[in-house]
Amino acid sequence: MSFVAKVETRAYSRATEVSDRVxxxxxxxxPEKFRExxxxxxxxxxxxxxxxxxIVGSKLKDKVGCETTLDYIFGKLEEKDRRxxxxxxxRRIDRNCIFFVRIDKQAxxxxxxxxxxxxxxxxxKIHIRQYPKCKQDDVMTMLEDRLRVAGGDD
Known part of the structure; x- marks a missing residue:
């Protein structure tokens, strides 16, 4: 069974931007309850x-928080972005089973x-783990299932 082990983000704050906004x-x-x-x-x-x-980065390692964050991101996407x-x-899952997504910073x-x-x-970067070894096909199936549930196509 695949699970989300870690969520990392990175964004750039240029000199013209307010870093607190980034x-x-x-x-x-x-999700708000995991931000702390x-x-x-x-x-x-x-x-x-x-x-x-x-360079502003973030990391969340709490298993429940990571799982919830993936569902939160999927759930807030519009239908066209989910498709x-x-x-x-x-193309978004590397050989180490890291799932990459680029999110609009202003949005x-x-x-x-x-x-x-x-x-x-x-x-x-969403780090997916699976034992004994992570398989991209299994990760893709897990992500597709969760994306479908997030879109209400349960």
Whole structure:
């Protein structure tokens, strides 16, 4: 049986952005009752053009929180994004059974979850575990089932 072991996110806060809003956008991807368990980390870096950037990351390792977060993200997606996601599962799951999703950062700040429409994104990595060894086909089946339930197609 597959389960979600960890949820990680990363987003960039440019010098023109308010970093607290980027943090808020990231936290909006997690169900409210698990947000206090989310570990946040910010790192200052220099961009290619010499501008200041802040990389804001988050991590949640609580098993129930991680499982709930996956369902929360799927449940807040609009039907067209659920279809788009379902049609691209094979490209979004790597050989280590990490499921990658890019969420629109501005929409997340407004407490909406929308698949990316441009470069201003929050990268979400959902680490899936399965014993004895994780199999991509099994993970894809699990994700499809949960996406279907989130869409009310139970």
């Amino acid at each position: 943090v808020a956008a990231i936290l909006n991807l997690y 368990l989310v570990e946040l980390k910010s790192t200052k870096v220099e961009g290619q053009s010499g501008d200041d950037l802040l 788009r996601l379902s049609n691209s599962f094979i 997340a700040f407004l407490d909406e979850i929308v698949l990316e429409k441009g470069p201003d994104v929050i990268i979400v």
